[in-house]
Amino acid sequence: MLVHSDQDYGVLEAAQRELQLHAGHVPDAGFYQRKLQAVWARARQSAHYAAIGDYSFTAFRQLPPTPKALLKAQPLSFCTVQLGEAAKYYATTGTTGEPTPTPRLKADIIWNAVSVASHWRSVLQPGARVASLMPSDVVPVGDLIANVCEYLDVSHVRLYPFTTGITDWERVCSTFATYRPSVMFIAPGVLVQLTRYLKQRELLQTFAQSVRSIMLLGEVNTQPFRERLARWWQCEVFDASYGSTETGTLAAVGDDQQLRLATATNHFELQLPDGRLVTPAQGLTGRLVVTPLNLYARPLLRLDTGDSVTITGPWEPGRLSPTLLINGRDSDSIVVGGVGLEIRAVEEVVYGTCDATGYIIEVDRQSDSAALILERDVTWDSSQEVYLQAQLIERAEQHIGLRWSRVMFVNNLSALNKSGASQKSWKKTNLRFVGGQP
Missing domain, CATH: 3.30.300.30 (ANL, C-terminal domain)
Structure with missing residues (x-):
């Protein structure tokens, strides 16, 4: 997980200490004040945010939301480092336009991995065998899953079925037969394809025997869809996480098997249909506006994600982070x-x-x-x-x-x-x- 020096280890320890205190719960106002002040200071090092002035919470609330379209149009103006200084270079998939370059420093990667591990550890228990059928090239999701597995000391294999010349459905099947994964990370649409492939060959029951949990990510998925897949595979099926290449992970499944906002690593707001920006509250639906608290290579302030969400659980400091439904992209x-x-x-x-x-x-x-x-x-x-x-x-x-x-x-x-x-x-x-x- 790129921890090679005392400085890297210091970042890892800081992430562990903070997340042990706050992960899975809504922090208090003092926590957000400290974290927002720090990310504001980092953001001022970029060309886009250079003129925002000194931090105050009033100044933060008066800062207009950052449109995602602007981030996509001028991605490098938000960066605080040159691309060659980044530990990893990623880009978005480009499904909604041109791919957006997304550099990440070691600190970005470590914070995100430790945060997600704090949620996923209830599924990725000692002795688990993980098959990741998610892409590993250019987009970060494959590395994230591998980083979390390495951090939790869990065995894993990368097995994206569309890696031309290396992995296809036959290779997936032969690897399943040998490795017998107990946890599978996969996009909903890809899981449907795999299920059809196995059913056509009367192999589903055989290959499902070892699988105890399926972690869906990469697309919106619904409870009826998960229930049907759980019936076919005879295992638990979870909505594993929600986020983006630009922001990192914004929500993840935890101990109670519910998808909850990652409130310890992000400051969230909702933009209501009338344009008002408000603190999320149970029952509200709006566009999610987020300030990731641990971005370093490209800090973002009040990013309008363009995603419609509904908050389905209470939002109170000290209580569990709220559950939510992701309704889909506004552009869709x-x-x-x-x-x-x-x-x-x-x-x-x-x-x-x-x-x-x-x-x-x-x-x-x-x-x-x-x-x-x-x-x-x-x-x-x-x-x-x-x-x-x-x-x-x-x-x-x-x-x-x-x-x-x-x-x-x-x-x-x-x-x-x-x-x-x-x-x-x-x-x-x-x-x-x-x-x-x-």
Whole structure:
């Protein structure tokens, strides 16, 4: 985990001390004052924040949110180091535009790894064998999983199935047969592909025998989706974490198997539909605005993530960090027939109704309507489709307020629709436009 010197070890010890006191709970105002003052001072070393002046909490509250689009347009103006001074160079996947360069110093990496380990240690227990089917090139998620495993002294293997020339589905299967992983990190869409691959070869039951926990990350996923995968794999399935390449980890699953905000390593605010920035509170929905407290190579102040979230647990100093639902990117939202479609609402209808392994929403711009196209599971009873069509139409009307113009089933969708994590954005891969330009 890049701990090679006394200075590195000092960073590690500082992270351990602080997180032992605060991880998993909402710190008090004094904690946030100290941490915000420090990150403000680091941010002033960048070109973008150079003129913000001295820190005060009033000055912080008056600072306009940093638009994510601005960060993407001018990523290096936020940096406090040259790229060659960074321990690691990462970039975003580019699913929502051009990839954003993201350098990280050792301090960035150590703080994030220790923070995430404090949440994941209940799953990554001694003796676990971890298979990481997440990408390791350019994006940081593969390194994060490896760093956490190394920190917790847990065995692991990197096994991303789209590493051309090295790893494919056959290599995944042969490694499973030998290594017999007990924990699997994987994007939801990739897990669906793996499940179909194993079902087609009647191997799912065999390969699922060793797996005790599946950690999903990289995409929004819903409770009905996790429950169905848990039934297929006969194991626990968790929403492992939420974050971004730019910010690091913002929420993670902990001892109680709930996804909770990482309040000890981030200062959070919500931007409400009326534009107000407020402290998160139970029941509120808005765009998440975050100031990561332990970024060094590129400190960020009040970054508007562009993600819609709903706070589902109480926010009180000293209490457990609040649970939340990630509703999806604001940029992924689409209006059809006067109804705003969000990934979470759509997938709760789809995966809460049937065993489809994928879907496309076909939006007709001329008629302002939407059709639902579903991928049949490998084992599928076609005689149920008329009933399922009626159920899907009824549930969409009840939960979304939209009536599908038609519901149809196909044997296979493009792999892109299920690729997950580094390879997709919901709007680009699960929506298809006909009858005009979107």
